[in-house]
Amino acid sequence: MxxxxxxSQETGVKVPTIRYYEQIGLMPAxxxxxxxxxxYGAAARRRLSFIRHARDLGFPLEAIRDLLGLSDQPxxxxxxxxAIARAQLATIRSRIARxxxxxxxxxxxxxxxxxxxxxxxxxxxxxxxxxxCAHDHHGTFDDAGPGR
Amino acid sequence: MxxxxxxSQETGVKVPTIRYYEQIGLMPAxxxxxxxxxxYGAAARRRLSFIRHARDLGFPLEAIRDLLGLSDQPxxxxxxxxAIARAQLATIRSRIARxxxxxxxxxxxxxxxxxxxxxxxxxxxxxxxxxxCAHDHHGTFDDAGPGR
DNA sequence: CCTTGCAGCTCTAGTCGCTAGAGAGATTAG
DNA sequence: CTAATCTCTCTAGCGACTAGAGCTGCAAGG
Ligand SMILES: [Zn+2]
Ligand SMILES: [Zn+2]
Ligand SMILES: [Zn+2]
Ligand SMILES: [Zn+2]
Numbered sequence: 001m002x003x004x005x006x007x008s009q010e011t012g013v014k015v016p017t018i019r020y021y022e023q024i025g026l027m028p029a030x031x032x033x034x035x036x037x038x039x040y041g042a043a044a045r046r047r048l049s050f051i052r053h054a055r056d057l058g059f060p061l062e063a064i065r066d067l068l069g070l071s072d073q074p075x076x077x078x079x080x081x082x083a084i085a086r087a088q089l090a091t092i093r094s095r096i097a098r099x100x101x102x103x104x105x106x107x108x109x110x111x112x113x114x115x116x117x118x119x120x121x122x123x124x125x126x127x128x129x130x131x132x133c134a135h136d137h138h139g140t141f142d143d144a145g146p147g148r
Numbered sequence: 149m150x151x152x153x154x155x156s157q158e159t160g161v162k163v164p165t166i167r168y169y170e171q172i173g174l175m176p177a178x179x180x181x182x183x184x185x186x187x188y189g190a191a192a193r194r195r196l197s198f199i200r201h202a203r204d205l206g207f208p209l210e211a212i213r214d215l216l217g218l219s220d221q222p223x224x225x226x227x228x229x230x231a232i233a234r235a236q237l238a239t240i241r242s243r244i245a246r247x248x249x250x251x252x253x254x255x256x257x258x259x260x261x262x263x264x265x266x267x268x269x270x271x272x273x274x275x276x277x278x279x280x281c282a283h284d285h286h287g288t289f290d291d292a293g294p295g296r
Numbered sequence: 297c298c299t300t301g302c303a304g305c306t307c308t309a310g311t312c313g314c315t316a317g318a319g320a321g322a323t324t325a326g
Numbered sequence: 327c328t329a330a331t332c333t334c335t336c337t338a339g340c341g342a343c344t345a346g347a348g349c350t351g352c353a354a355g356g
Contacts, residue, residue, distance in 0.1 A: 071272045
């Protein structure tokens with residue numbers, strides 16, 4: 001049996017994160033030692049590794065919850081599993097597309113700046129007027145911020 | 149002078165978001181009508197449009213705050229402005245790179261699945277074991293989630 | 297003049313996936 | 327035994343909003 005710290009080392013999931021997963025019911029309540037410390041066996045280790053890997057691939061926790069539930073029904077067809085994965089792929093692709101539009105626009109802005117005074121800076125100018133942009137990069141769907 | 153609702157329509161920024169920007173000091177405290185309702189002039193409109201456009205390009209609010217501060221000093225060289233824009237470009241590019249690795253891995257997973265029972269599903273299998281992956285897509289730096 | 301109904305006001309809490317810290321108790325190495 | 331490290335619970339904070347409760351303002355119709 002592993003302590004939470006060892007489990008953390010072995011899976012690469014930080015200790016408070018493991019406790020958080022337990023709190024939201026993504027990990028089952030751990031067994032406890034006589035001194036009330038969490039103890040984990042092989043099953044918990046596998047489950048946490050699965051979660052970690054799915055998180056690394058960008059799946060949201062809710063999707064992971066569903067995937068874990070499905071993987072407990074090994075005789076069902078994997079349609080639902082594959083649907084979740086394809087949805088995740090679609091999300092990733094739409095993010096990439098959006099980010100590439102932003103990349104383009106930023107490059108243009110920066111490339112056009114003559115590096116003089118702020119009064120003539122292309123960056124400030126373009127930011128003040130979307131009409132100067134090449135694409136319609138408006139954020140209809142997610143642009144995303146830092147994760148882990 | 150515009151009401152908050154009209155300003156919202158004209159700039160595409162939602163009403164609660166405008167109030168939020170005021171609260172965090174990104175927009176100055178608006179003038180008020182006799183009945184305590186916010187009123188906005190042309191300057192506020194320009195400022196909010198700038199913010200909206202910068203947000204659409206993925207700049208974090210703190211960066212936008214800096215950009216707005218800089219644009220009030222038109223005689224300074226635009227070095228700092230350009231640095232912020234380049235930093236943003238770098239962020240975007242690292243996100244794209246990461247997402248492309250994820251896209252690859254997801255495509256592989258989905259493509260290899262024979263669509264049988266969950267017990268044999270490649271998706272579940274690969275999620276359970278990063279060793280089956282082609283790349284080291286581990287999340288050292290941001291993977292991102294939904295934005296607006 | 298009065299009602300109706302939308303728009304606006306403030307304030308609080310929730311979202312996602314953690315992260316950081318306080319202040320206490322458990323365990324382990326020397 | 328002591329000191330160092332781990333672990334415990336609990337709360338609060340991040341970014342950038344979003345949703346809702348429970349008020350008030352204001353314009354148009356009858
Ligand atoms: Zn410039
Ligand atoms: Zn634009
Ligand atoms: Zn499958
Ligand atoms: Zn992997």
